Amino acid sequence: MSIKSLPNESMPREKLLSHGPSSLTNAELLAIFLRTGTQGMNVIELSDRLIKEFGSLRELFSSSKKEFCSHKGLGEAKYVQLQAVLEMTQRYLAETLQRGDALTSPEHTKLYLSSILRDRQREAFYILFLDNQHRVIQDEVLFEGTIDSASVYPREVVKRALHHNSAALILAHNHPSGVAEPSQADRRITRRLSDALALVDIRVLDHFVVGDGEVVSFAQRGWI
Structure with a gap:
């Protein structure tokens, strides 16, 4: 038909x-x-x-x-169109966060982080660097590892946070397995980072773990 x-x-x-x-x-x-x-x-x-x-x-x-x-x-033309659409979606979400919605719209933040991290084949540790109004100054993948782990160094996180003159951070990483449930190692590194950053008056506001169909927030779990 x-x-x-x-x-x-x-x-x-x-x-x-x-x-x-x-x-x-x-x-x-x-x-x-x-x-x-x-x-x-x-x-x-x-x-x-x-x-x-x-x-x-x-x-x-x-x-x-x-x-x-x-x-x-x-074909190639459709592939190019599709990549442009996906990139525009990510930039739209990023621009919304830059206006200060990183905390007031946690679901929006989850959508953005999921679009960045969900389909990565290796574990990546991602950080949103925020100013004192919780607007995004910069965001970047700071560490990348294997299919099931990524080494995270508190010293490097503190160094980058000071470089961006951050007042607060939102942490995120993906689980390539697709299971978003945080591990004990995830909770330990979050505590280590929070303690290290507190020494220079920088707060960790949340840590998101991105899985296949779910994004878990440490703040919503009461862990931060």
């Missing part, structure tokens, strides 16, 4: 305009991005097939250029 033969309320663009983006399925959202189908397959059918082939929308978005372009209906 051609997409033109579908009733207006079933067409992705019209559905989005009438009911909002949250009303669309993953296939319908992808169809808006792809715009056109292939011979014998309309764009919604193509989108549904691609999501099934990749396994999920997330797997499609995180695929390599070679893997992405190997599927019928996708």
Whole structure:
């Protein structure tokens, strides 16, 4: 069936305009991005097939250029568009945090950290350096390790925090295993960092652990 033969309320663009983006399925959202189908397959059918082939929308978005372009209906131009969309999303989230929402919108912070860390194949230790109004001064991956650990050195964290003239920090790291539950080692290094930074009047406000589908906040657990 051609997409033109579908009733207006079933067409992705019209559905989005009438009911909002949250009303669309993953296939319908992808169809808006792809715009056109292939011979014998309309764009919604193509989108549904691609999501099934990749396994999920997330797997499609995180695929390599070679893997992405190997599927019928996708090519280099679409890959470039997709990377641009993903980068714009990260920059939008980053700009919102820079306005001072790092603490007032913890869910927004989780979204941003998840977009940065979730799909990394190695454990990475990430820091948001904040001013005294809790606005983001700088953010960076300070340490990177193996698939299940990363060595974190309090001296280096203190050094970078002083370099950025930070008043506070938000810590984050990923678990490539996909399980976000913090380990005892995670709790120990958080305490060591908090103690070291307190000596120079810098507070650790939170530590987030990013998993496959969950982000755990130490502050929400009452651990900070």
